[in-house]
Amino acid sequence: MPKTHHVRVRLNGVDHEADVDPRVLLVHFIRETAGLTGTHIGCDTSNCGACTVLLDGRPIKSCTLLAVQADGSDLTTVEGLMHDGQLHPIQEGFHQEHGLQCGFCTPGMMMSALALLGKNPNPTEQDIRWAISGNLCRCTGYQNIVKAIQYAGRKMQQGASA
Amino acid sequence: MIQQTSPEIGGMGHSVKRKEDRRFIQGKGNYVDDVHLPEMVYGQLVRSPYAHARIKNINIENAKQVPGVLAVITGDDLAKAGLAWMPTLFFDKQMVLATGKVLFQAQEVAFVVAEDRYAAADAAELVEVEYEELPVLVDPHHSLDADAPILREDREQKSNHIFHWEVGDRLATQKAIEESLVKAKVDAVFQRCHPAPLETCGCVADFNTATGRLTVWLTSQAPHAHRTLFALVGGIPENNIRVISPDIGGGFGNKVPIYPGYVCAIVASLKLGRPVKWIETRSENLQSTGFARDYHMTAEIGADPDGTVKALRVKTLADHGAFNAAAQPTKFPAGLFSICTGSYQFPNAFCEVDGVYTNKAPGGIAYRCSFRVTEASYLIERAMDVLAYELKTDPAELRLKNFIPPEKFPYQTPLGWSYDSGNYRAAMDKALEMAGYRELRKEQEEKRKKGELMGIGVSSFTEVVGAGPSHTFDIVGIKMFDSCEIRIHPTGKAIARLGTKSQGQGHETTFPQIIAQELGIPVADITLEEGDTDTAPYGLGTYASRSTPVAGGATSMASRKIREKARKIAAHLLEVSEEDLEWEPGKFFVKGAPSKAKTIQDIAFAAYTNLPAGMEAGLEAVHYYDPPNLTFPFGTYICVVDIDKGTGEIKVRRFIAVDDCGNIINPMIVEGQIHGGLTEGLGIAFMQLISYDESGNVQGGNFMDYLLPTAVETPNWETGKTCTPSPHHPIGAKGVGESPNVGSPAAFVNAVVDALSHLGVRHIDMPITPWKVWQILKEKGMAE
Numbered sequence: 001m002p003k004t005h006h007v008r009v010r011l012n013g014v015d016h017e018a019d020v021d022p023r024v025l026l027v028h029f030i031r032e033t034a035g036l037t038g039t040h041i042g043c044d045t046s047n048c049g050a051c052t053v054l055l056d057g058r059p060i061k062s063c064t065l066l067a068v069q070a071d072g073s074d075l076t077t078v079e080g081l082m083h084d085g086q087l088h089p090i091q092e093g094f095h096q097e098h099g100l101q102c103g104f105c106t107p108g109m110m111m112s113a114l115a116l117l118g119k120n121p122n123p124t125e126q127d128i129r130w131a132i133s134g135n136l137c138r139c140t141g142y143q144n145i146v147k148a149i150q151y152a153g154r155k156m157q158q159g160a161s162a
Numbered sequence: 163m164i165q166q167t168s169p170e171i172g173g174m175g176h177s178v179k180r181k182e183d184r185r186f187i188q189g190k191g192n193y194v195d196d197v198h199l200p201e202m203v204y205g206q207l208v209r210s211p212y213a214h215a216r217i218k219n220i221n222i223e224n225a226k227q228v229p230g231v232l233a234v235i236t237g238d239d240l241a242k243a244g245l246a247w248m249p250t251l252f253f254d255k256q257m258v259l260a261t262g263k264v265l266f267q268a269q270e271v272a273f274v275v276a277e278d279r280y281a282a283a284d285a286a287e288l289v290e291v292e293y294e295e296l297p298v299l300v301d302p303h304h305s306l307d308a309d310a311p312i313l314r315e316d317r318e319q320k321s322n323h324i325f326h327w328e329v330g331d332r333l334a335t336q337k338a339i340e341e342s343l344v345k346a347k348v349d350a351v352f353q354r355c356h357p358a359p360l361e362t363c364g365c366v367a368d369f370n371t372a373t374g375r376l377t378v379w380l381t382s383q384a385p386h387a388h389r390t391l392f393a394l395v396g397g398i399p400e401n402n403i404r405v406i407s408p409d410i411g412g413g414f415g416n417k418v419p420i421y422p423g424y425v426c427a428i429v430a431s432l433k434l435g436r437p438v439k440w441i442e443t444r445s446e447n448l449q450s451t452g453f454a455r456d457y458h459m460t461a462e463i464g465a466d467p468d469g470t471v472k473a474l475r476v477k478t479l480a481d482h483g484a485f486n487a488a489a490q491p492t493k494f495p496a497g498l499f500s501i502c503t504g505s506y507q508f509p510n511a512f513c514e515v516d517g518v519y520t521n522k523a524p525g526g527i528a529y530r531c532s533f534r535v536t537e538a539s540y541l542i543e544r545a546m547d548v549l550a551y552e553l554k555t556d557p558a559e560l561r562l563k564n565f566i567p568p569e570k571f572p573y574q575t576p577l578g579w580s581y582d583s584g585n586y587r588a589a590m591d592k593a594l595e596m597a598g599y600r601e602l603r604k605e606q607e608e609k610r611k612k613g614e615l616m617g618i619g620v621s622s623f624t625e626v627v628g629a630g631p632s633h634t635f636d637i638v639g640i641k642m643f644d645s646c647e648i649r650i651h652p653t654g655k656a657i658a659r660l661g662t663k664s665q666g667q668g669h670e671t672t673f674p675q676i677i678a679q680e681l682g683i684p685v686a687d688i689t690l691e692e693g694d695t696d697t698a699p700y701g702l703g704t705y706a707s708r709s710t711p712v713a714g715g716a717t718s719m720a721s722r723k724i725r726e727k728a729r730k731i732a733a734h735l736l737e738v739s740e741e742d743l744e745w746e747p748g749k750f751f752v753k754g755a756p757s758k759a760k761t762i763q764d765i766a767f768a769a770y771t772n773l774p775a776g777m778e779a780g781l782e783a784v785h786y787y788d789p790p791n792l793t794f795p796f797g798t799y800i801c802v803v804d805i806d807k808g809t810g811e812i813k814v815r816r817f818i819a820v821d822d823c824g825n826i827i828n829p830m831i832v833e834g835q836i837h838g839g840l841t842e843g844l845g846i847a848f849m850q851l852i853s854y855d856e857s858g859n860v861q862g863g864n865f866m867d868y869l870l871p872t873a874v875e876t877p878n879w880e881t882g883k884t885c886t887p888s889p890h891h892p893i894g895a896k897g898v899g900e901s902p903n904v905g906s907p908a909a910f911v912n913a914v915v916d917a918l919s920h921l922g923v924r925h926i927d928m929p930i931t932p933w934k935v936w937q938i939l940k941e942k943g944m945a946e
């Protein structure tokens with residue numbers, strides 16, 4: 001057996017630590033070790049983005065990182081979006097604008113969107129389309145996802161100025 | 163017309179926000195890979211690197227040594243239990259694990275089970291299989307050659323021919339074409355592609371040794387049918403099998419068949435008495451599970467010089483891969499391909515299809531499609547364009563001239579369908595207007611003068627959904643009805659269960675909307691469950707746009723049964739006779755005295771507390787709906803493309819989609835379905851291809867090589883609608899999920915060919931890549 005490594009991350013504001021094989025993918029660590037199954041796996045070539053999470057605020061494909069590489073980092077997954085029982089504007093946007101169908105791409109899509117809105121609170125449609133171009137959706141045709149992200153952008157700006 | 167309910171009730175026609183969203187946006191969906199059971203172990207398949215090879219030996223000793231490995235199962239092990247082969251859904255059988263030889267690359271050869279998924283993968287690497295390579299058959303056009311290797315040694319018939327199927331009047335069609343003054347012909351390949359839902363296939367099989375019950379969480383679009391097949395093939399009593407199809411991450415036909423991995427997981431769980439999870443990787447998904455299309459088609463049209471069509475003849479070679487694993491109704495070896503006369507009045511038609519084996523993955527599944535309707539629609543819409551070029555007439559004009567007019571419905575087609583309703587001109591007019599068609603044609607003319615390439619593609623499809631009436635439609639013998647059971651609780655809230663299974667279509671919202679429409683119970687008060695064979699009534703599942711036409715009918719009829727009982731209770735409560743009552747959504751009132759009323763909630767309470775003498779308690783109903791006919795949605799799509807002469811790159815500038823799916827349950831969801839289907843059509847027209855090299859190595863077997871549209875290539879879709887209700891459906895609905903995927907490929911291709919038509923181009927096979935276009939431009943001296 002390979003020697004295990006101790007990995008400690010802050011996951012949605014809670015500390016998680018475990019001894020893991022050096023080859024364990026971060027997405028498996030999140031889904032199986034930490035038990036947060038909202039982050040999905042849709043491919044084996046880093047193409048689909050279903051596994052997108054925020055690592056120190058940046059969107060990363062968690063299937064493409066080893067858990068040991070995330071040691072010491074601050075991770076946010078879809079489960080970390082709600083606050084005090086309130087939906088995050090990005091969640092609200094996806095619901096209001098019918099930005100999801102099967103829901104499988106949705107968590108990763110929302111994390112990519114959030115990273116975009118963090119950098120660019122008022123993105124154009126093209127900005128949005130490029131920002132989510134690493135996230136595949138097979139159901140929606142993206143049009144309502146774009147609207148959902150625009151909805152969230154507006155809402156977050158209102159929230160910031162209120 | 164459907165009576166409009168209040169927004170609070172949220173019946174048909176309201177864009178009710180989806181009820182299922184709440185869990186998905188929180189990451190609390192429950193997909194198969196999220197199922198985690200105590201003592202659960204993991205399965206991994208060993209697959210063949212060769213397309214055609216004899217298996218000389220399998221050595222599992224090293225694999226068994228990997229720590230954590232619990233079992234390594236081979237085809238020979240399964241053969242002892244009589245399970246090395248399983249029936250496909252279409253009069254063929256398929257190897258679960260290979261015995262003797264492998265017939266396609268990535269074929270399942272052994273199944274390793276271990277304590278965790280990494281150990282299972284390690285051990286799978288160590289299974290040593292000795293192969294002797296055999297000659298490979300890749301091109302279906304050579305399947306019937308005298309020197310072609312015979313692939314299926316298990317069959318009595320020593321040939322690679324699977325079936326011949328024909329419909330229509332061969333001689334009359336031939337004569338009509340010969341006598342026609344204008345002829346058009348197109349050879350079109352609808353390429354092999356794969357639905358690639360974002361979630362791959364998988365299962366958790368849990369055989370409980372204490373109770374003798376087998377529970378299988380399965381990525382299944384048809385959980386009830388799958389339970390029956392597991393019982394029939396595996397010999398487990400059906401009452402001891404529970405199939406649960408939990409949240410499904412998209413299906414598009416990929417999750418209709420039963421795959422070897424499922425069977426292996428079940429066998430392993432029976433053997434080990436522990437839950438076994440098997441989840442395929444994306445590469446496995448693309449390389450081995452149900453592919454779609456692979457139809458090599460020729461269409462010929464005979465017409466008068468004024469453009470009136472006289473006859474259509476279609477000849478097709480169907481590549482089914484190594485096993486005929488098409489998932490389609492028993493009486494239809496080529497599915498509903500005979501819808502190929504489309505929206506037009508053909509006095510004569512003839513259509514024939516031959517199916518053959520090759521060394522490729524098995525399938526022939528209906529990818530967002532009612533069994534070969536997409537191929538048919540693509541072919542006729544391409545052929546009509548070729549005819550328009552022959553006649554030097556506008557493709558929209560040609561279509562308008564030949565449409566079946568509204569007064570001819572129900573319309574009998576020469577190939578045997580009875581179209582329920584249609585108003586094709588209305589949809590076309592609307593699309594032309596939305597597009598500004600005339601101005602576009604003018605713009606195109608001016609661009610051409612400047613040497614710029616712009617194309618406009620029109621597709622006026624008619625498709626066929628809602629399989630289907632029990633006299634004609636069954637899948638492995640099981641009639642294609644569907645079901646709904648509704649229970650109204652004493653407080654007026656309700657639960658409904660159906661035989662279908664949503665994979666993103668929004669059933670938890672739309673079916674309650676039908677009940678809300680019929681009973682006036684607010685949609686918020688109705689819970690909907692599907693996918694658990696222990697609780698839901700039997701049904702054939704969700705694919706081929708059948709949920710609304712069939713299960714929607716069942717939901718409506720079950721609601722009406724409840725309303726009939728509610729009427730009796732209301733009469734009792736109001737002390738009037740039933741005939742004196744009138745209904746409006748949500749209540750019965752006394753004719754002429756609307757204030758004397760009982761709401762459905764009052765009635766529900768009385769059903770448990772204050773019944774008329776002799777009446778059975780409760781307020782519930784179940785209905786198994788056998789549709790009297792299929793439904794025939796239609797529409798007109800217009801695509802505008804610009805082509806870069808330097809790179810061959812195609813930009814979809816605009817896409818106008820006018821759909822007519824009859825009465826609409828939820829406009830927001832219908833529009834979402836159309837966006838999604840059009841995007842899949844875009845992928846098929848320009849990107850998606852599973853091909854094979856001459857050794858049978860699959861190309862396009864992962865997401866690096868199998869291109870799918872991202873948000874960047876996908877345009878903004880412009881949608882519109884007309885409404886021609888289905889006359890035979892209880893709520894006049896027709897179904898919509900597949901229409902945009904059926905109707906759009908021809909619009910895209912017609913647009914590109916139109917952009918190049920003045921150079922003499924008449925057809926380009928999909929996927930139309932920039933490289934293909936650039937080569938044509940170069941050949942024509944147009945490339946920059």
Ligand code: FES
Nearest residue numbers: 042043048049063
């Ligand atoms: S799972 Fe597809 S990119 Fe990570």
Ligand code: FES
Nearest residue numbers: 101105137138139
């Ligand atoms: S909603 Fe199904 S993949 Fe995006």
